Amino acid sequence: MTAPEPNVTDTTAGLAQIAGRLDALAERLGVKSVLVMRSDPDAMVVAATAGEATKHYTVGAAGRKAGRDADRVPLYCERIVDTDAPLFVRDSREDATFAGNEDEVEFGLSNYLGVAVHDESGAVLGTVCVLDDGPRDYTDEQRAELESLRDDVEQIVRRDSGALG
Template identity: 65%
Template sequence: MTEHDDTTASHRPDATDGLASVAPGLEELAQQLNVKSVLVMRSEPDSMVVAATGGEATQHYTVGAAGKKAGNDQDRTPLYCERVVNSDEALFVRDSRTDATFAGNEDETEFGLHNYLGLPVHDAEGNVVGTVCALDDTARDYSAEEQQKLAQLRSDVEALVKENPDALR
């Protein structure tokens, strides 16, 4: 095994049963995007919950782990994915440390991940039920090709959610 293989072995992708078919691709996508984490998140009323995880940061983002939403609490910094769910729009944060809205957010302060690109995931009725996202510890931009790869993951996840509404659980 090469040194890279040893690292990969220590952080295997994981997913809910309903997302098992996309789990291997999460690790590959994290490598292609050169990011620490690629996630599929489920939105709950008060939290965002990890439904699938790949990349080095799987040690932090385990399936079932939840981050509390800021909601209407003006004293809390919103989660990146919370904003995606609430707006039903893609979100790009080059560097949260210099972003008025996201400076001091949980992913930045707890895990050092201050770069974010996320897209909403919809169910068969068009409701936002979660997100797909990439997080990194380097301020960076994403090429059109990289953005398309994340969009393809979203399409794959949405297809699974349409077949099985509980795929994110």
């Protein structure tokens, strides 16, 4: 019997310095995925990935945004980019907006917490988020950890505008 392959944390070259931090956060929070996502006009693109779900979320992988298509369920991160507001979805299967979203249907990840990543002018470039496979809440301390990681990503982006890929 062979041992399962370990989760492989991966990042763009610009975010490599936070790889260990991503791993540590995934472990401390006990979540399936910690991601840094870049917003492109029509897609959300993985810029950094850690946790068990790295097998699904690889650097460069993209999820198509719903945009104005009323027949598509919006991506969690898309909502953050569109509103510039944090998003918490305890269980998408019980959420009128996010039930049946891509992460839930394809990967079984129905729990989401995310915050916007901004450039130095305040424009939203992407998100830092965590996903898990069951309903759960996050403490104020856990939310602060995610915001601290976002702050680090924003500092990197201020020094290297191409850090998100």
